[in-house]
Amino acid sequence: MCANRQTDLYAVLGGNPSDSVQQLRHRYQQLALQYHPDRLRGRCPTEMESAVNKFLEVEAAWRILSDQDTRRQYDVERRAQELKQGGPEDSAVNLEDMIWDQEDCVFTHCCRCGGRFCISEEELEEETGRMEQNGEEDESGRMQRGEEEAGQQRGMLVCCDTCSLSVYVTWALNRKTRSETSHLR
Template identity: 65%
Template structure:
């Protein structure tokens, strides 16, 4: 995405994924004022450090301030989290999840009140990846957006074809 790819963009802004756009904007404005190059003096190493921090803050805001790029970032962030070993709480069938056509996302409510969400693109990618096993049941590990629980979202090849075509 950007040079700040290895950083958690929410941490850069001192925010959390549950913060609203207005809250993120407020954090960005505070940090931009604090680290803006025009507010700092000459070329000391402290100034260079502040400029680097300003660039990180600016890059984080450019991604998190836009609804589409924030959604993509959150999906990539969640995918990275999924690479970590987590216990699977249960298995949920894709057909038992709620479809949001506007967002292109399947979701299921977690017992904590959060959501397990998987995009149509993620399902489609997994279908393409496992296409050689036509009869095999497929699945993806999905984490809750508010707690540490994860579920295995599964579907059969026939049902996937009905949804995605």
């Protein structure tokens, strides 16, 4: 939706996500008047160029945030990007320290909010395979924890099912799956 995903459109308008359309319109109108090229005639070329760029940025932000559908889509993408960026990461948890929930067929770890961090066997296998194919960096671009020392660790960020916290779950590359260990019994 937005060409530069790093740009917060609310910040461009000097607002925040809780602002109403009317509040954002007021901020947009003030900024549009301040940076409109017609109001800045006679200024030096670099000032003019900077103002035009700011005006275009404000105009683009308003175009997205003024429409209910595009604003909702932007908010969803913005929230997803925030979650992908790894924050707030509560801690690192080893898969061996998580509890196997036989009923839901997932590994779980309790969050301090009372929710759960859950990861299924399939997600573990899929993530391990993806990491082996795509190299050593995870979604946020950082090297896998413990990879340099052990050369055998894999991991992924898992979000709480109730709050916004997340944990980094690590596991050994050579670990046995639940189905492999059930055959041994």
